[in-house]
Amino acid sequence: MKPRPAQRPRPAVPRCERCTLHARCLPLGLEFDALQSFDDIIRLPQALKRGQALMRQGAPFTSLYVVRSGSLKQTVAQPGQRDQVTHFHLPGEIVGLDAIGEASCHGSVVALESAFVCELPFTLLEVLAERLPELRGRLYRCMSRELRRDQRMMCLLSGRTADQRLASFLLGLSERFSARGLSPYRFFLSMSRSDIGSYLGLALETVSRVLARFQEQGVIAVAGRELTISDIEALEGLALASAPMTPA
Amino acid sequence: MKPRPAQRPRPAVPRCERCTLHARCLPLGLEFDALQSFDDIIRLPQALKRGQALMRQGAPFTSLYVVRSGSLKQTVAQPGQRDQVTHFHLPGEIVGLDAIGEASCHGSVVALESAFVCELPFTLLEVLAERLPELRGRLYRCMSRELRRDQRMMCLLSGRTADQRLASFLLGLSERFSARGLSPYRFFLSMSRSDIGSYLGLALETVSRVLARFQEQGVIAVAGRELTISDIEALEGLALASAPMTPA
DNA sequence: TGAAGCTCTTGATGTAGATCAACGGAAGAA
DNA sequence: TTCTTCCGTTGATCTACATCAAGAGCTTCA
Numbered sequence: 001m002k003p004r005p006a007q008r009p010r011p012a013v014p015r016c017e018r019c020t021l022h023a024r025c026l027p028l029g030l031e032f033d034a035l036q037s038f039d040d041i042i043r044l045p046q047a048l049k050r051g052q053a054l055m056r057q058g059a060p061f062t063s064l065y066v067v068r069s070g071s072l073k074q075t076v077a078q079p080g081q082r083d084q085v086t087h088f089h090l091p092g093e094i095v096g097l098d099a100i101g102e103a104s105c106h107g108s109v110v111a112l113e114s115a116f117v118c119e120l121p122f123t124l125l126e127v128l129a130e131r132l133p134e135l136r137g138r139l140y141r142c143m144s145r146e147l148r149r150d151q152r153m154m155c156l157l158s159g160r161t162a163d164q165r166l167a168s169f170l171l172g173l174s175e176r177f178s179a180r181g182l183s184p185y186r187f188f189l190s191m192s193r194s195d196i197g198s199y200l201g202l203a204l205e206t207v208s209r210v211l212a213r214f215q216e217q218g219v220i221a222v223a224g225r226e227l228t229i230s231d232i233e234a235l236e237g238l239a240l241a242s243a244p245m246t247p248a
Numbered sequence: 249m250k251p252r253p254a255q256r257p258r259p260a261v262p263r264c265e266r267c268t269l270h271a272r273c274l275p276l277g278l279e280f281d282a283l284q285s286f287d288d289i290i291r292l293p294q295a296l297k298r299g300q301a302l303m304r305q306g307a308p309f310t311s312l313y314v315v316r317s318g319s320l321k322q323t324v325a326q327p328g329q330r331d332q333v334t335h336f337h338l339p340g341e342i343v344g345l346d347a348i349g350e351a352s353c354h355g356s357v358v359a360l361e362s363a364f365v366c367e368l369p370f371t372l373l374e375v376l377a378e379r380l381p382e383l384r385g386r387l388y389r390c391m392s393r394e395l396r397r398d399q400r401m402m403c404l405l406s407g408r409t410a411d412q413r414l415a416s417f418l419l420g421l422s423e424r425f426s427a428r429g430l431s432p433y434r435f436f437l438s439m440s441r442s443d444i445g446s447y448l449g450l451a452l453e454t455v456s457r458v459l460a461r462f463q464e465q466g467v468i469a470v471a472g473r474e475l476t477i478s479d480i481e482a483l484e485g486l487a488l489a490s491a492p493m494t495p496a
Numbered sequence: 497t498g499a500a501g502c503t504c505t506t507g508a509t510g511t512a513g514a515t516c517a518a519c520g521g522a523a524g525a526a
Numbered sequence: 527t528t529c530t531t532c533c534g535t536t537g538a539t540c541t542a543c544a545t546c547a548a549g550a551g552c553t554t555c556a
Contacts, residue, residue: 076399079488097392098396100388100391100392101388101393102392137374143388143391143392144345144347144391147395150399151355153402154334154398154401154402155324155334157405157406161513162513192534193534194533198406201407205513209513224533224534241328440502440503440504441503451543452503453506454543456503456504460506472552497556498555500555500556501555502552502553502554503552503553504552505548505549506547506549507547507548507549508545508546508547509546509547511541511544512544513540514539514541514542518536519536520535521532521535523530523533524532526528526529
């Protein structure tokens, strides 16, 4: 409708249309024109070093972020408890959806390794969404998908064995990497055993032991943080039931 | 902007502006005109009997629902596992946010007692949201709040004791009832011990035992499904830590 | 009115996984 | 290099909760 504003002079920022994540990121499905507008509201990609915080729990909420490369963890601090990991964020995933409409961030987000993120100031995003129905739909869909993921997580945490949790976790990572064009069978765990344990509601020793056992069973191979899935069907079996391994 | 269409003749449907939930429901904050439009897309409130399904897992998704009275539970069926309760829905709460943008419903929703729900066909809601920015904001906020609730649930399920889970659950119900103008200290549990157990990741026997113990400690009084919170501060203490009861 | 299901409670027993503890290796600092 | 720290592994022990089991109120229905 409205003519696009004259091209502002900008630094050599990587543009959405050239981004390798383009196909799986928020602006998926936007028309060329819309994509340009979207590009215009993105703030310069920010570099994060390992351990550096992107958001701090309680800080004012202003922007959503999209992970461009690297990975991050989201943690919640609770009174009298140790921090709990609630999410791992991989490239193409959106950080901050749970803070929309709140004054402050709900958790802290920290880089697990060197990472780049794109910043989307939320007020600008809202203005843009006003005239781009597809973008609105995308936002709803992202949030709704996250709701479903959280629900699956709740089911996992409530009443599944350590084996099932670990197997599901590894399969989940595998899927997410594969959806980003990476190998579903061989990837790097950027998070510590302790992070995994916190996320899955297990002690870090249990994580270590179960991984070792999976390796003994020939289902995976782990060397430090390098993980290989050797038998994905067996892993899927483990994710579903803990002890149907009763030999005939 | 656009003049409101001439008043369609309609049956004597309860209108939003007269609804007792008005202040805490989705259309909160809408102007009079907007509220009228909102009213126009709501389908006749539906009555549900105890045990009757509002949605079935896998059925096509078409509408959001707002609980007007009564309560419902949402369950997910998993291959080779028994159904798991993922949510309890109380009056004023929205059912179906997790299905937006998907073809089909993610879980089944069943009435726990006689209930009324208002249906909001999602396509109509989207059209309306096109011209009502406040409504868009409300929707985002509702989804985001639900994300935070699910996250709190994940934290609860991962690494909290049975006592902490039960205490948090009761406090959560208390808050939700109180936000609806009902007593925070005395309410009816419309769900069975088994439902509570499934929701909290506990065996129903454990639920029963912990409630009995809380009662012995004088924190609550339970008679069947009638619950009274006698000492809410003690309950809050129980929700935070399992054993700081170390006498000085 | 009694029979058949439920739901809830309470007791006895078993176990998955937490916790405690010790050690080896890798990474960063000086 | 060596020192320190963090991370991961593995073993021994302990416990919170699941599971099994039995019985006691309730509804519901014929």
